[in-house]
Amino acid sequence: MPIAVVSSGAYLTSVLISALFCGTICAAARRRRGLWADIAAKVLGLALAAVATSWIVQSIVDGPWTAANSLPLPLCDVALVVAAAACWWRSPLLVELTWFWGLAGTLQAVITPDLGVAFPHLIFFQYVVGHLGIVVAALYLVVGLGITPRPGAVGRTFAITLAYTAFVGAVDAITGGDYMFLRSRPVTWSLLSVLGPWPWYILGATGVAIVALVLLDLPFRPARRQLRAAGMTAGPGGVGQRS
Numbered sequence: 058m059p060i061a062v063v064s065s066g067a068y069l070t071s072v073l074i075s076a077l078f079c080g081t082i083c084a085a086a087r088r089r090r091g092l093w094a095d096i097a098a099k100v101l102g103l104a105l106a107a108v109a110t111s112w113i114v115q116s117i118v119d120g121p122w123t124a125a126n127s128l129p130l131p132l133c134d135v136a137l138v139v140a141a142a143a144c145w146w147r148s149p150l151l152v153e154l155t156w157f158w159g160l161a162g163t164l165q166a167v168i169t170p171d172l173g174v175a176f177p178h179l180i181f182f183q184y185v186v187g188h189l190g191i192v193v194a195a196l197y198l199v200v201g202l203g204i205t206p207r208p209g210a211v212g213r214t215f216a217i218t219l220a221y222t223a224f225v226g227a228v229d230a231i232t233g234g235d236y237m238f239l240r241s242r243p244v245t246w247s248l249l250s251v252l253g254p255w256p257w258y259i260l261g262a263t264g265v266a267i268v269a270l271v272l273l274d275l276p277f278r279p280a281r282r283q284l285r286a287a288g289m290t291a292g293p294g295g296v297g298q299r300s
Contacts, residue, residue, distance in 0.1 A: 065175065065176070067181070068172075068176070068181075068185070075189040075192070078193065079196050082197055082201060083197055097197070098144045098145070098197065098198070101197065102141045105186075105187065105190045105191070108186050109134070109138050109141065109187070111183060112129065112137075112183055115183075116129075128232075130234075130236040132158065132221070133163050133166055135158075135221070136155065136158040136159060136162065140190070141194075143198060144194050144198065147198065147202070147204055149204065149207055150213070153210045153213065154217065155194055156195045156273065157206075157211075157269075157270055157273055158218075160192065160273055163191040167188050169245065169248075211271055211274045215267065215270055225239065226239050242255070249261075252265070
């Protein structure tokens, strides 16, 4: 995708609409939590699940399907499914993964989209709804509904990400694919473009990921310290409970 797509009117409009929508529902959920807020989370989850399903179906129908290029293994694809499940069930671990993967990873894809088609192509809608939807879900679950990451969330997320990356690396080796860009950098500009040649950009990306996870966890540390000082632990949804 040419980097010029970032400045296209349709794409920028989609980003602005999503930002406005996200800010509105987050503020509304914080002011007046009710049944509507739970329904909104489920509707968002269904929308993300629909995008994930349509992506898989389209890859099979359009073809040619190949193990090297058509498997739903990129981290954004997995984050899409995780975010959909998090919106539906609001499991603390799923919410943590959605928060960190959405803002540390998918947000970069929003800023530097790898999109080779323009509005109104179906892939345009899939990309926009899928990627922006993950970011909206992360912010709505954590900021709007208050399901904050628990102590140790950074370590858990990094371990899961590292294990998944190793799995994808094995798939790349077997299929000859380049899922998660573990064999070569993307041709379009991204953060990987400034992290050096292979394999050094992988090490650089690992370091950047650690820093991003820590920064995304910082806003929740003061509340955890207060809970510890009061002899309480963070329960589901960040609610304090006696330890």
